Amino acid sequence: MGARTAVIYARYSCNKQREASIEDQLRVCRDWCRREKVAIAAEYCDYAISGRTDDRPEFLRMIANAGESDIVLVYMMDRFSRDEYDAPIYKRELAKKGVRLVSALEAIPDSPEGIIYEKLLEGLAACESKKTAIRTRRGMEGNALKCKTNGVRIFGYRANEDDLYEIDPDQAALVREAFKRKINRETTNAIARDFAQRGVRTRAGNPCGYSMVYQMLHNRRYTGRYEWGGIVKEGGMPQIIDEVTFMQAQGVKGVKQRSKEDWGEFALAGKAICGGCGRNVQGVSGRGRHNVKYEYYKCPDGCVRPVRREELEGAVVSALRELLQDREEALRIAHMVAERSDSEDVRARRKQAAESLSAAERGLKNILNAIEQGIIAPGVKERIAQLEEQQARARYDLEAIKDEEIDPERFADFLQCGAGLDDAMLLKAFVWQVRVSDDEVLVTLNYDTENDEPARLDIQRVRGKLEWCPQRDSNPRYPP
The missing domain is CATH 3.90.1750.20 (Putative Large Serine Recombinase; Chain B, Domain 2)
Structure with a gap:
C-alpha cells in the first residue's frame, strides 16, 4: 500500500481580509501533513471569493482533478464551503472518486458519530455565513444613513x-x-x-x-x-x-446632424389639431427665396392655412409666461401640484415610519425602566442596538419624506424663473391641446377651472381660478 497523498485547498472571503490568511492556512495544513506523514500532491488557493458560492476557479479545478490524491485537506470545514447545499454535493463528488475531505483543525472521528459532527460543522458554517451577511448588511445600512460610499464608485x-x-x-x-x-x-x-x-x-x-x-x-x-x-x-x-x-x-432625443441641414423640433407635435377636421396637424418644412428654410404646422387635408412653427409655439409660450408672471396664479398652480404630490402612498409611508419610531422609543424606554429597577435580561445589549437602529431608520424615513414634499413658495419661484423652464419644457408641462383655425388658436391647458371646465388660453385672454387635473388624451377621436 502506497503512501497517502493530499491536496490542500485554502481561500479567504473578501478583499478586506489580508492575503497572509492564505499563508496561515497553508502553514497549518502543511504541518498536519508532516505529522500524519501525508505527501502533498497540489495546492489550490482562491483569493477574495466567498464560500457561499461555488463559482471559485481553483475550487472547481480541484473538484475536476479529484482522484489525484486520497485527501482534500482544508484549514477548517468552512473553507471548503459555507453553503448548506454546495457542501454535501461536492463532498459526494469527491467520495465517488475515493477522496475524503479532512479538516486540519477540527478532529472529526472516523465513525458513525463523526457523520453527525461533520454535518453539524457544515450547518454551523452556513449559519455563520448568513449571520455575517446580516451583520455586514446592517453595518452598510448604518453607513448609508451617514451617506458614506459603501464602496460604490461613481464617475465624477x-x-x-x-x-x-x-x-x-x-x-x-x-x-x-x-x-x-x-x-x-x-x-x-x-x-x-x-x-x-x-x-x-x-x-x-x-x-x-x-x-x-x-x-x-x-x-x-x-x-x-x-x-x-x-x-x-x-x-x-x-x-x-x-x-x-x-x-x-x-426628455431630449439626440438628433444626427446633417452637414447642410438644421432640423427643428416641433414641440406641439401630437398636441396641435386642426380646428376644421380635428386631425393632428403635421410638422412640415419648406424653402422660400434665397433658400431660406421655413417650418410649419399644416393640416394634412388643408382645412386651415399652415401656421409658422416659431409663430405658433412663440405665441403659446408668451401667453404661458405672462400667466406665470402673476404671483397669485403661480402660487395657485404650485399648491395644486403640492396637494397632488401628497399621495395615499406617501401618507402610508409617513404613518408607517411614525409608528416604527414610536415603537422603538417605547421599547427603549421600557428597557431603561427595567434596568433602573435592576432587571437585566439576557440579550438586552443586542436589543437596545436593534431598537436604536430602528429609531435611526424611522427618523431618516420621516426626514426623507419631508424632503420629498413640495414647498409651494419655492415651486412658484421655479415656475416664474424664466431660466428654469425652457420653451419646450413649458409647452410639455402645461399644454394639453392646441386647436388651430384660420381665425384663432385655442389652447387647452393641463388643469381645470374652479367649475371643472378646461382652462384655456386664446392667446390674448387667460381664465383664472384654476384647479389641477389629470393628464388627458390630447387628440380625442371626436372634437369636443
Missing part, C-alpha cells in the same frame, strides 16, 4: 478620508459637458465616441462607450441625491448637476 466623485463622496473636478467637468451636449440634442453615441478619443475610461479601464454615458445621463445622484439599498437622502452628496438640467436631459 471620489471618496474622502471619511468615506464620504466629494467631487472630482476633472471628472465632474466631463459630467457637466455630457449633460450640456445632450440638452443640445447630441446623441449618446457621439458623446461617448468623443470621450473615448479624449482618453476617458470606465472603472474597468476600457474606453468610454455608450453604456457609460447613458448611465451618466440617467444617474440622479449627480443632483446631490444619495442612494444605496433603498435608502435615499436628498442633498446627501455634493451636487454636480442641478435638478432642472437633469430633467431637461431626460
